Amino acid sequence: MPQPKHVMALPAPNDATLARSLEPGLKKYFSICREKLGMLPNVLRSYAFRPKKLGNFVSTYNELMLGESGLSKLEREMIAVVVSSTNHCYYCLVAHGQAVREISGDPELGEMLAFNYRVAELPGRQRAMLDFAYKLTTTPSCIDTADRHALRKAGFSAEEIFDIADTVGFFNMSNRVAIALDMMPNPEYHGRSRAVVKKAKAKR
Numbered sequence: 001m002p003q004p005k006h007v008m009a010l011p012a013p014n015d016a017t018l019a020r021s022l023e024p025g026l027k028k029y030f031s032i033c034r035e036k037l038g039m040l041p042n043v044l045r046s047y048a049f050r051p052k053k054l055g056n057f058v059s060t061y062n063e064l065m066l067g068e069s070g071l072s073k074l075e076r077e078m079i080a081v082v083v084s085s086t087n088h089c090y091y092c093l094v095a096h097g098q099a100v101r102e103i104s105g106d107p108e109l110g111e112m113l114a115f116n117y118r119v120a121e122l123p124g125r126q127r128a129m130l131d132f133a134y135k136l137t138t139t140p141s142c143i144d145t146a147d148r149h150a151l152r153k154a155g156f157s158a159e160e161i162f163d164i165a166d167t168v169g170f171f172n173m174s175n176r177v178a179i180a181l182d183m184m185p186n187p188e189y190h191g192r193s194r195a196v197v198k199k200a201k202a203k204r
Helices: 015-021 024-037 042-047 051-066 073-087 090-104 107-119 124-138 145-153 158-180
Strands: none
Touching: 015 024, 024 051, 042 051, 042 090, 042 158, 051 073, 051 158, 073 090, 073 107, 073 124, 073 158, 090 107, 090 158, 107 124, 124 145, 124 158, 145 158
């Protein structure tokens, strides 16, 4: 059964509207997305409903997920999936689950993180990171010194702990926006990166 066909519950801008409303920098960014991904992610089309908010979203996302950090790209995507799983955010689970499959070359890891990250036999560092992400998502007021100490014990630096918290916070926000607006992921995500990559997997 296919998912609903809408981009979001509000009127998402079509390509003609985007051509009129977006500033040149964002038009270029959208073109790069289409070239690299073969599609324009629906979250970007949705945020283009409010162009100034789109610019803020893109800037924050790119710094968080692509900027300099001791966290690997895969680890950041793992956080996104575990937070989205906890919040039952369909859009982000599909989109970032595909990213985990692609980067890791391991579709089983993607499925385990999406359904229950505790099933996965992860290194202690990543287990501690995801335990922290889950707790910060479910019971944020209960985070205390012991939780930060657990991350330090697992080998995370102060800067990396900040980046973990920042990533968890961002995806809790974006999950809530996606859920509130009933954003649908691009159908292309579903079938991508399902085959196991036999060569050396990406560093976790």
